[in-house]
Amino acid sequence: MRTLVARLDNDGDVLLAGPAVRAAAHAGEVVLLCGHSGAQAAELLPGVQRVVRWDCPWIAYPPPDVRTPDIEGIVALLKGIRADVALVLTSYHQSPLPLALLLKLAGVPKVVARSTDYPGSLLDVRLRADPDIPEAERALQVARAAGFELPPGDDGRPAITDPPEPDEIGPYVVVHPGASVAARAWSPDRCAQAVTALAEAGHRVLVTGGPNETELTRHVAGAHGVDLGGRTTFAELAGL
Template sequence: MSPLRILVARLDSDGDVLLAGPAVRAAAASGEVVLLCGHNGAQAAGLLPGVQRIVRWDCPWIMSPPPEVRTPDIEGIVALLKGIRADVALVLTSFHQSPLPLALLLRLAGVPRIVARSTDYPGSLLDVRLRDDPSVPESERALSVARAAGFELPPGDDGRLSVVPPPESPVTSPYVVIHPGASVPARAWSPDRCAEAARALSDAGHRVVVTGGPGETALTAHVAGTHALDLGGRTTFAELAGVLAGAEVVVVGNTGPAHLAVAVGTPVVSLFAPVVPAERWAPHGRHVLLGDQNAPCAGSRARECPVPGHPCLDRVTPAEVVAAVAELVGVRT
């Protein structure tokens, strides 16, 4: 008898895919996991324990900016899903997303059992529907979908974020990482503030490393200046995991590398803009949260800061970051 084949769908970016990790491991304890994700989440998908196959698809109702909805593309994904021959599908979504469009495609592909959380009436699109939407960390919220499908974490798995062992860091410890970029501008500390923090950390005796993606090299060069080592655009996502794993502390906004740092056990100074709730999206590990969580932008889900001066984050001082780093040095999970 062939093993149970479980399709896990998380169609957002790398950080969201990392937060699906405990749900993936629970599913993998009962069968073979195929992970459906967008190209923006594929790097993280490749680091998740328990994933045996990755299927990439940029979903028109999830990605930002969204691709067009085209009949050939929809017919193509239905055919691809049919070819997977999944026995059950877990559709993982954020609280503001609906699982029902994808559930319809899964039904058309012949998937016999579909499990998701939905505030909207699903009719016959879902076999197991979770109605409540608790304000818990996003990884726990995803894990509850797996549990509703009958999948539990294996013995000894505490449900924390985890990735496969990353490459060794090219930087000799000890050092502190600043990751200044964010996929959503409203969630980023300003470049000048990041540069001031790099200088202040260096003056406090820390070796500082600045990280960023290929499109962030101008930003990382500005932040690093003459006070830090600039690794912007010089690491793959897996290599970034290694750099974060070797750090004493990571200073980062609400973006994928914050969750990647947690997954490798490194404490985080979280510069967290309240456009989404911290109780759901703050690093689910040892961290210090900085930023005004009662700012006017709170709960707005804004991608661009709606308040002049970006006060929720730019009122955070470099001295506060230095103090938060000092609090976390030597504390790993």
Template sequence: MSVRVLVARLDSDGDVLLAGPAIRAAATGGDVTLLCGPLGRQAAELLPGVSEIVEWACPWIVPDPPPVDPADVQGLVDQIAEQRFDVALILTSFHQSPLPLALLLRLAGVPRVVASSVDFPGSLLDIRLCQEEDIPEAQRALQVAEAAGFALPPGDDGLLRVKAPPKYEGPDRYVVVHPGASVPARAWSPHRCAETVVALAEAGHHVLVTGSPGESELTALVAGDHGVDLGGRTSFAELAGVLAGAEAVVVGNTGPAHLAAAVGTPVVSLFSPVVPASRWAPYGVPVRLLGDQWAECRGTRARECPIPGHPCLNSVSPDAVVAAVDELQAVTA
């Protein structure tokens, strides 16, 4: 009989993509249900190894959280109890506690719960990892799976991966600029992005500008007369196809950076140091990291830039991005 495994990653698309290697490991030993938040659902649907998805807006994880609703919480407990899981892996970032969810899983009767926690877990966890802080998030998650007894199958390199995306029917060679970010402090200023599209085009690159439907005004501005505006015109799976065909992707620390890594595309990462690049930089692909990693905002986890002028990213010039794209092309040719 197959082991029933619940894997929980309750935040956003990029976080869910970084859980991919851990999920594939768990899938080698059991049937995996992924518990994710509404902001991670579209990424969850692309991950190999996921048999079922349960979506829940977690009030201690999601941005702008809803009030704690006892009926909603009880509904999750009842749903998990009905599925009779054998083991649960709670995947969190270094600054998140797994213990509130562990309590709910205990109430649901899950007999074995594994997670990383800096806090004393009492009887909430069967296996508690105390991990080094400065390891990539994908490795952090995989260590939790390994502690539960799950290992990647032979030949699995442990990198990010998604199901084969639809092929983008566009030019043979192009560079993608993705100007938006879910957290404003991690986004490069629109005028810098627009200047970079012009610089890339003048350097001979065909430039596509991508974004969500809510970013269509931004992508139109950034694309201007020198780029092709795809803002709001692709699903998440179609975006994966666009990124898969690119020579390089220019993007901040946001979900599409990890989606680019998951399809094996080199990344020019405009990385604001509000969180550490050692944990959150695109994983397992050639990367050129741009941005002042020692700026005053370093390690603040700020959602809005606390420094006037956003100097950690706005100090990066369009010419530096063009040079980084050219370097990536040279090393991957």
């Protein structure tokens, strides 16, 4: 059994696809299709045998132009994977149907995804979209609809291969104030209030961010959190 798992977003989205990937990997080989903005995370996921990178015109930003040779090329690439089933993982506001069409043109016999829109013959198993389901559970439900289950003892949480060990910091809560789309993020002041409230409740709070977010993490951490902005590798950040 060879399963193609597609998650064409950023690293954070790909990390949350991990439980679905592990469920599919429990039944056989997994090939992960992602954009270049998700490739770091893809390489860290347990159960992935191969990572295929493709920046698609309807999700990548800035979007590449739609060109006939490029579309023919990805269809040929997908055909060469020879997947038995494809899981198209999306956020609630995205449609799986453009990729489902390419997968069908590539001859994939079974395509499974969530879709608000009528899929016609593009999906073999369709789940209704639900914006209230957390991303990791949303993806895992797609895998289960395809007939996959997590292996015994797997708690279904996001995980990476060989996570770094925290430096004896004990239990902690992570606050990650940044987002790839600013409209999806809390305001810095609201994040800072959350850090203060968590610290006053007795939690050790780690504030994380990339190298270009150090001013943000410094403000959010304030006097109550540990500012790790720009101080971790991506693998360390994912491990936290």
